[in-house]
Each structure stands twice: as structure tokens, then as C-alpha cells.
Amino acid sequence: MRWHPWQWICERWPIRETIQWGLDEEVVGGATFAYSFGSINLFLLAILVVTGVWQFFYYVPTTDHAYDSVMYLRLHVQLGWLVHGLHYWAAQAFVVFVALHMTRVFLWGAYKPPRQLTWLTGSILLSLVLAMVFTGALLAWDELGYWAAEVGTSIAGTVPLIGDFLRRVSRGGETMGQETLSRFFAAHVAILPALLAGVAAVHVAAFRQFGNVGPWDPERRRRTGRFWPDQILRDLLLASLVFVVLAGLCAYWRAPITGPADPNDTAITPKPDWPFLFLYQFLKMFNGPWEPVGTVVVPIVSFLIVFLLPFYDRREERNPMKRPYAMAGAAVFTVAEQVGVEHRGAYYEKAGALRDMIQNHLMQLLCLMAMEPMVSFNAEPPEAYETLLLDVMRAEALIAQDGRSWFQPTIMEEQTQQEGAS
Ligand code: HEM
Numbered sequence: 001m002r003w004h005p006w007q008w009i010c011e012r013w014p015i016r017e018t019i020q021w022g023l024d025e026e027v028v029g030g031a032t033f034a035y036s037f038g039s040i041n042l043f044l045l046a047i048l049v050v051t052g053v054w055q056f057f058y059y060v061p062t063t064d065h066a067y068d069s070v071m072y073l074r075l076h077v078q079l080g081w082l083v084h085g086l087h088y089w090a091a092q093a094f095v096v097f098v099a100l101h102m103t104r105v106f107l108w109g110a111y112k113p114p115r116q117l118t119w120l121t122g123s124i125l126l127s128l129v130l131a132m133v134f135t136g137a138l139l140a141w142d143e144l145g146y147w148a149a150e151v152g153t154s155i156a157g158t159v160p161l162i163g164d165f166l167r168r169v170s171r172g173g174e175t176m177g178q179e180t181l182s183r184f185f186a187a188h189v190a191i192l193p194a195l196l197a198g199v200a201a202v203h204v205a206a207f208r209q210f211g212n213v214g215p216w217d218p219e220r221r222r223r224t225g226r227f228w229p230d231q232i233l234r235d236l237l238l239a240s241l242v243f244v245v246l247a248g249l250c251a252y253w254r255a256p257i258t259g260p261a262d263p264n265d266t267a268i269t270p271k272p273d274w275p276f277l278f279l280y281q282f283l284k285m286f287n288g289p290w291e292p293v294g295t296v297v298v299p300i301v302s303f304l305i306v307f308l309l310p311f312y313d314r315r316e317e318r319n320p321m322k323r324p325y326a327m328a329g330a331a332v333f334t335v336a337e338q339v340g341v342e343h344r345g346a347y348y349e350k351a352g353a354l355r356d357m358i359q360n361h362l363m364q365l366l367c368l369m370a371m372e373p374m375v376s377f378n379a380e381p382p383e384a385y386e387t388l389l390l391d392v393m394r395a396e397a398l399i400a401q402d403g404r405s406w407f408q409p410t411i412m413e414e415q416t417q418q419e420g421a422s
Helices: 005-012 015-023 033-056 066-075 080-107 116-136 143-157 163-171 178-210 227-252 274-285 288-307 324-376 383-402 409-421
Strands: 026-028 224-226
Touching: 005 015, 015 227, 026 227, 033 080, 033 178, 033 227, 066 080, 080 116, 080 227, 116 143, 116 178, 116 274, 116 288, 143 163, 143 178, 143 274, 163 178, 224 227, 274 288, 288 324
Parallel strands: none
Antiparallel strands: 026 224
């Protein structure tokens, strides 16, 4: 009798039953892309773990070698620019998709009883994601990351009574140096990912306990769909789209790096990373004895407002049109977050560049990818196809010329050196 390894394993472990349990779930109201954001977060987490572990092979967590090791990975390791770029862009996308997911569950009123635990664990995940972004930014030990961490740890130092202690613990001493890098490294690659994975598992288990909350309209709630295949196919489609965009970003817009950190650089204006800009702006509004309002009260109260939401908004109503106070509160919160707008000019410029990049290159590339099979299936193309084929070839030549950094890291090296010099 032939030996089937899969069957042999399944006879000893309940793998089939577990897969069945994972896939066999009802989606109240039917599958929709709005329910895909949670899965996209899991997908981004997986990309971050894989590319993060990959970087372990090259990264040296010391102040005299960290920058060079990152540059070596970006410029000289086969596909190193892609691994480094995917890690950077997936982290940025993670913040965006966590915000989208939060907005979605807020609008659907998915934090209301009995789903409080899902919301509470979600809020902890939000803090962990932000902590990952904060600690990760220092690891390349470049100007940008160094000064962002300097600002962050100085802010911790302004907390009344325990500020000094917090600053010294986060820096591993009075000033920034090797101890700081080692601590941020340990937090970024071990402590925070372990917490993130654990809390994410509890979050998804809490979600499965009651299933999805579904539409607020009782009519639409009667419709149902299946997790497999209805929802999973939507999740996979969105995940592949996200991956294409991330890879396009890596090719056309390299992860920023700004020359080795110089603690004596007096010309630089220290600035935190973009997810923390609003806190930085609040900080600037409170001076002297009022400083702790910006450093302690605003961040803690903001977190508590989010964290405790299921406990002070307990009405059953989930229709956003019938929740005026919740919607007004969310609007105030969003506007307050935009207070950091003064510092966002540079990011808006970048957003413009991103839009141009997508319009000019990525869309072309996607259209070409979609058109090519259609063209080549016609062995003897009619005239229209011939013209199309010529157009495609011309556009491809342009993209190949433009996207040469895909294949020639030396050009990226020149660009990076220019960036470092400017
Ligand atoms: C690392 C970040 C996160 C991951 C990986 C994650 C993952 C997921 C997944 C896979 C689902 C089920 C599918 C869905 O409805 O989208 C879900 C549902 C949910 N999540 Fe998250 N989530 C994260 C962050 C958050 C945050 C920040 C909040 C809110 C503070 C939150 C609150 C919820 C709620 C209330 C549900 C239930 C939705 C429903 O019943 O329809 N999650 N999450």
C-alpha cells in the first residue's frame, strides 16, 4: 500500500478539521470589500515579518555599522532594495490600513456589546503598530530616524515626576547612543512583534466568537454569504492589488534615508515621523508649566477616548445616520488630528508626487500587463492590434528606460549619494 504523508499527518493531527473551522463561517449581510481591511492588516503583518527576518541576515545593530549595513542591503544585495523597500512601504501602509479598518468598524458600530473585547484588543494593536513604526525608524541610524527618536525620547522626558526615568530607560542613558540603538532594536524585533502577534491572535479569536457584525439595516442582514469562497476571494484580490502598489512604490520611490546620523548637526529641524506629527503640533501649543498638557494629557486622553468607546457609547443603534453624537465626536477627533497640518506640507508634496507616479507609470504598467496577453493571443493581429502592439512596445521601452533602477542598483546609488549630499 502506498504511503500518503498528508493522510499520515491528518490521521494524527486535526488539520482538516482546523481548516474547515477556519473557512466555514457565515458572513452576515454577504461578503464585501469593506470587511477585507482586517485581513489586509494580517497580510501586511506577514510581509513585515518576512522582510524583517530577511533584513536580519545583513543588518548590524551598532551605531558605527547600522547605516552602512542598511545601505549595503539596499545597493549591493540581490533584490535588497525590494526587501528594504517592501518593509518600509508595508509599514506605512499598515498605519493607513489600521486607520481604514478602525473607521470601518466604528461606522458599523462593531464596538458595541458583545464585541467590546474585539475593540479593546484592536486599540492595543493600534498602539503596538505605532510603537513599531517609532522604534523601526531609528534602526538605520540615519539623520531622519536619529532625530525622530531624539524628539520622541525628549517628549517622554517631559512627563511630570517620572519623565527623567522614562527618558533614561528609553535611551539607555542620558544621551542617545549605542544603548539607545540596542534597546530600540530589541523592542522592534522581539518584544513588540511578540506582543503584536499575541494580541492579534486574541483579536481574531474575539472576532470569531460572535462573527461579523453585519449591516445595520435589518433587511440587508437577512442576506448571508460564506467566508470561503465569497469573502476570501475578495480579500485575496485586494491583497494582490496592495502588493502590486507596494512593489511599484519600491521601484519608483525609494524608502527615504538621509545620510548617517550626526548628533552634532545643528542645522537639522528635528521632526517625528508622520503618524506622530499631530502630537508634536499639540506639544508646541503648550509651553512652560503647561507642557505636560501636550506631552501627557492630550495623548493619554486621546487613547482613553478611543479605548473606552464601547463603555460610554452603549446604545444599541448602529446606523451612523442615527448616531449624531458619535459621528460629531469622530469628526472633532479627525479635525484635531489635522492640527499637525503645518508640518504636513512636505508630505502633501510627496502625496502629489505619488499621485503622478501612479498616473504616469504604475497605471501604464498595469494596463500593459492586462493588454499584453490579449495582443499576443492574436498570432496574426489585424491592423488595429498592430498599432496597439507598436504603442505597447514604445510605452514599454519608455518604462524600461524610466524604471532602470529595477535592474541597475548603481543608478540608485548615485541618486542616494546625491540625496545624502543635499
Ligand atoms: C494589527 C492591527 C489589526 C489587525 C491585524 C486586525 C484584524 C482584524 C480581522 C482579521 C478582523 C475580521 C475581519 C474584519 O471585520 O475586518 C477584525 C475585526 C475587527 N477589528 Fe480588527 N484588526 C486590527 C486593528 C484593529 C483596531 C485598531 C481596531 C479598533 C480600535 C479593531 C477593531 C475591530 C473590530 C471591532 C472588529 C469586529 C468587526 C465586525 O464584527 O464586523 N481592529 N480585525
